[in-house]
Amino acid sequence: MLSASLRRHLLYWATQAIAWGGFVALVSANTFAKGEYKPGSGWVMVIVLVVGLCISHAMRGVIMRFRWLEMDLGSQLPRLAFASLSLGIAAFVIEAVVHDLFFPKADAVIGGPVVEAMQLLLNWVVLLFVWGMGYLGYHWFTRSRREEIRNLRLETANRENQLGNLRSQLNPHFMFNALNGIRALIDEDPLRAKQAITQLSAILRNSMSTVRRETVPLGEELDIVRAYLDLEAMRFEERLQVNYDVEPGLEREPVPPMMLQTLTENAVRHGIAHVIGGGRVEVSAHRTLDGLLLTVKNTGSYDPDITKKNGSAGGIGLHNTRRRLHMLYGTTAQLRITNRDGMVITEVEIPTSHVSM
Numbered sequence: 001m002l003s004a005s006l007r008r009h010l011l012y013w014a015t016q017a018i019a020w021g022g023f024v025a026l027v028s029a030n031t032f033a034k035g036e037y038k039p040g041s042g043w044v045m046v047i048v049l050v051v052g053l054c055i056s057h058a059m060r061g062v063i064m065r066f067r068w069l070e071m072d073l074g075s076q077l078p079r080l081a082f083a084s085l086s087l088g089i090a091a092f093v094i095e096a097v098v099h100d101l102f103f104p105k106a107d108a109v110i111g112g113p114v115v116e117a118m119q120l121l122l123n124w125v126v127l128l129f130v131w132g133m134g135y136l137g138y139h140w141f142t143r144s145r146r147e148e149i150r151n152l153r154l155e156t157a158n159r160e161n162q163l164g165n166l167r168s169q170l171n172p173h174f175m176f177n178a179l180n181g182i183r184a185l186i187d188e189d190p191l192r193a194k195q196a197i198t199q200l201s202a203i204l205r206n207s208m209s210t211v212r213r214e215t216v217p218l219g220e221e222l223d224i225v226r227a228y229l230d231l232e233a234m235r236f237e238e239r240l241q242v243n244y245d246v247e248p249g250l251e252r253e254p255v256p257p258m259m260l261q262t263l264t265e266n267a268v269r270h271g272i273a274h275v276i277g278g279g280r281v282e283v284s285a286h287r288t289l290d291g292l293l294l295t296v297k298n299t300g301s302y303d304p305d306i307t308k309k310n311g312s313a314g315g316i317g318l319h320n321t322r323r324r325l326h327m328l329y330g331t332t333a334q335l336r337i338t339n340r341d342g343m344v345i346t347e348v349e350i351p352t353s354h355v356s357m
Contacts, residue, residue, distance in 0.1 A: 019258045020052040033105055037168060038106070047098050055091040055124075056131045063132070071141050080132045088125030095120070148167075175204065178228075192234050199231045214328060218285060218292070219251030221260045225283060228261055232268050239278025240268070246285045253352060256324050258292055262317040263346050267298030271344055275299055290332075291351040302337050302344045325350070 024045045031041060060085050091158050096109035096117070109117060149260065158159070178200050185193040206224050222244075229242050264283060272279050279299020286293050325333040325348070333351045 016053055016056065020049050020056070020129075023052070024049045030035065043103070044099060044106075047095055051091050051095050051098075052127070055087050055094075056128065058090075058309065059087055059128055059132055060135060062087075063135065068136070069081060069143075076136055078138070080129060084125050084129035084132060088121060090129050091124040091128070092117075092121040095124075098226055175200075175326075178203070181232060184235055196234050199227055199234075203227045203231070213257055215254035216257045217251060218246075218253045218255050218260075220254050222246065222251075222283075222285075224258070224261045224265050228264060229268075229281065235279060236268075236272065240272055241278070241280035243282045244284070245278060245282065247287055250285050250287060250292065255292070255294070255319075255350065256328060259321055259348070260296070262321055263294075263296040263348070266317050267296050267300075267344065267346070271298035271300035287352075288349065291349060294348045294350070296346045297343065298344045300344050301342075302339050321348075 027048070028042075028045050066079070068079060071079075079116065099106070100108050100110055109120065182193055182196045185196055203224055206220070206227075226244075229240070233240050233242070260283070264281065267281050272281065280297075281299075282295070282297040284295045284297075286295075318337075322335055325335060329350055332351045334347075336345075336347045338345050338347075
């Protein structure tokens with residue numbers, strides 16, 4: 001395998017050969033087309049090719065030596081113009097001396113028509129300026145791409161870290177609430193408390209398997225929701241009524257892990273638990289034109305002013321859910337909480353294709 005440095009050098013010289021070879025071939029073709037070809041013109045083109053390769057490489061040396069690549073465009077352009085003029089004069093002198101020395105029978109460049117000499121000089125200056133602009137432009141482009149890739153990698157790492165932190169906050173939050181529910185059952189019904197602990201272990205086992213996953217199938221998430229509501233039903237008994245309305249065929253659609261469970265938990269802990277007569281929780285999932293609509297309804301009322309005074313928009317669960325949705329889907333996902341007919345309705349719209357923004 002070739003080293004990165006060797007590959008760059010090979011690419012540089014291959015580009016040099018193609019560029020100058022193409023220029024010489026174009027000039028030669030134009031000469032033939034106009035019928036201006038003269039004996040020895042081929043060797044003149046060889047001289048142009050060799051001088052072009054050497055003098056442009058010298059231009060590269062100047063750029064690298066004085067670190068022009070680290071400067072802004074306003075500083076590069078005047079330096080490039082001066083270098084093009086200086087090296088253009090050098091290229092003109094080299095070509096003229098070699099031409100007059102090895103082709104004495106041809107029209108002399110030195111001492112010949114001034115207009116032709118000035119035209120030849122101007123050609124070299126323009127060629128080197130264009131070459132320099134191309135070289136600087138290539139490095140500007142590659143540097144921008146490297147910076148963009150680096151920023152994307154940093155952003156990806158940052159998002160992964162944030163998602164990991166949010167999940168690490170989410171699981172202890174859920175476990176704390178669940179253990180409080182089990183504690184309430186221990187004195188009332190030890191057998192049901194044991195069943196609840198078994199239920200909790202199954203929930204935690206499933207949730208731990210999703211720690212390193214950005215999305216899980218909706219069916220898997222619904223299993224955790226059902227297990228959680230079964231666990232809460234042991235404590236609330238007839239005070240908790242549960243209904244499911246899931247459109248067939250959505251079980252394999254990807255959703256953020258523990259998101260639907262978090263919304264369901266929020267409905268129970270902040271809704272049903274505060275209603276003396278209990279109430280019902282409805283979990284639904286339906287397909288929309290652009291993705292999925294996940295809905296959790298619960299008996300109770302939602303007051304956004306109170307949640308704002310508590311320091312977060314709906315508690316840590318809702319706050320984290322909003323952040324996770326934004327990190328995973330950008331602005332294409334929405335979370336809404338409204339009151340309607342004595343029910344709190346929490347709706348989440350997510351796109352069917354998982355694309356981070």
